[in-house]
Amino acid sequence: MTATTAFSGNWNYPTHVRFGPGRIRELAGVCKGLGIKRPLLVTDPGLAALPMIDEALAANAEAGVPTTLFCDVRPNPVARNVDSGLLAYTLGGHDGIVAWGGGSAMDIGKAIALMVGQRRPIWDFEDIGDNWTRADPSGIAPIIAVPTTSGTGSEVGRAAVVAQEDPTGGPHSKKIIFHPKMMPSAVICDPELVTGLPANITAWTGMDALAHCLEAYVAPSYHPMADGVALEGLRLIGEYLPRAFADGGDVEARAHMMAAAAMGATAFQKGLGAIHSLSHPVGSIYDTHHGMTNAVFTPYVLIHNRKAIADKMTRLARFMGLKRPGFKAVLDWTLELRETFRIPHSPAELGVEPDRLKELADMAAADPTAPTNPVPVDAKAMLKMYKRAMAGQV
Numbered sequence: 095m096t097a098t099t100a101f102s103g104n105w106n107y108p109t110h111v112r113f114g115p116g117r118i119r120e121l122a123g124v125c126k127g128l129g130i131k132r133p134l135l136v137t138d139p140g141l142a143a144l145p146m147i148d149e150a151l152a153a154n155a156e157a158g159v160p161t162t163l164f165c166d167v168r169p170n171p172v173a174r175n176v177d178s179g180l181l182a183y184t185l186g187g188h189d190g191i192v193a194w195g196g197g198s199a200m201d202i203g204k205a206i207a208l209m210v211g212q213r214r215p216i217w218d219f220e221d222i223g224d225n226w227t228r229a230d231p232s233g234i235a236p237i238i239a240v241p242t243t244s245g246t247g248s249e250v251g252r253a254a255v256v257a258q259e260d261p262t263g264g265p266h267s268k269k270i271i272f273h274p275k276m277m278p279s280a281v282i283c284d285p286e287l288v289t290g291l292p293a294n295i296t297a298w299t300g301m302d303a304l305a306h307c308l309e310a311y312v313a314p315s316y317h318p319m320a321d322g323v324a325l326e327g328l329r330l331i332g333e334y335l336p337r338a339f340a341d342g343g344d345v346e347a348r349a350h351m352m353a354a355a356a357m358g359a360t361a362f363q364k365g366l367g368a369i370h371s372l373s374h375p376v377g378s379i380y381d382t383h384h385g386m387t388n389a390v391f392t393p394y395v396l397i398h399n400r401k402a403i404a405d406k407m408t409r410l411a412r413f414m415g416l417k418r419p420g421f422k423a424v425l426d427w428t429l430e431l432r433e434t435f436r437i438p439h440s441p442a443e444l445g446v447e448p449d450r451l452k453e454l455a456d457m458a459a460a461d462p463t464a465p466t467n468p469v470p471v472d473a474k475a476m477l478k479m480y481k482r483a484m485a486g487q488v
Contacts, residue, residue, distance in 0.1 A: 200248035
């Protein structure tokens with residue numbers, strides 16, 4: 095078995111995934127298989143300038159699948175990006191979406207696909223209760239996902255994060271938009287597409303995958319299948335993220351991290367927690383990278399949750415082969431990763447201002463990820479964690 099074929103396969107968990115080096119060459123065939131004749135390729139401006147996008151557009155055109163590029167996507171996307179994409183989709187007579195990139199491009203691509211056939215505003219489909227039933231499922235466009243980072247796992251998710259802008263100029267508020275048909279119909283995971291990812295983005299997105307797996311594993315609801323996926327995802331991250339950070343061309347490490355990212359998103363159907371609750375408001379107000387911000391808050395949330403998660407941390411440490419298995423072994427592991435990846439120790443280093451902590455805590459307590467934290471959290475608890483993080487107390 096060659097190195098290339100060792101990391102190839104077709105999966106159907108939770109959707110159809112074509113996984114392996116070089117498989118992006120199958121994009122036109124995937125479009126045809128889904129009946130997509132004129133896809134809109136949604137990506138971000140940075141990726142739009144790279145040869146991989148021109149090559150994909152040319153290959154699709156040659157195969158008789160004319161494809162148009164849309165790249166008006168912010169790092170922390172807002173509803174205006176969805177509106178612009180809808181206009182491009184309609185004017186171009188498109189019949190499907192290729193969401194190509196990291197979490198932001200995936201979010202906007204999936205949101206455009208949802209909104210193509212809807213008459214209600216996007217906020218009516220926020221992931222609260224049964225809001226998703228308001229949507230007309232027949233109007234949702236088919237989606238093909240092509241991830242170019244190994245973090246969010248949005249390629250196997252049924253939701254999109256879009257910021258609602260405050261018309262008075264106040265802070266944006268991130269909303270989770272959900273519908274089961276937002277799950278991409280097909281995914282192409284090609285680790286060769288991420289070999290050029292900068293070391294810092296490799297680390298930040300990898301720590302996002304770590305947060306997904308970790309929070310899913312300790313979420314209090316019963317879902318042993320998600321627990322198993324999360325555990326293996328954490329093992330892969332522990333072994334291969336440092337390798338991918340050190341050598342971006344390590345295709346083996348890139349492949350395993352791409353799998354771990356999808357595993358994190360598969361597992362967190364069980365729930366997330368306060369790492370994301372604290373991170374989302376900071377990202378909304380200060381426009382920080384989501385994965386890096388998650389990494390900043392990870393140890394402080396672990397400490398806050400210690401009593402509720404100690405036994406699970408011992409099992410995790412044993413599974414990963416950490417020395418002296420226990421809570422402290424896992425905490426030290428996360429701190430060592432942060433130091434290796436030169437991730438800030440405190441949100442103060444991200445520009446977070448002490449006089450805004452109360453505002454951030456209120457937003458964190460209202461975040462949809464808060465209810466599944468292992469220890470019940472309210473604004474007071476969020477403020478306590480923010481203050482501890484600002485002081486760097488571990």
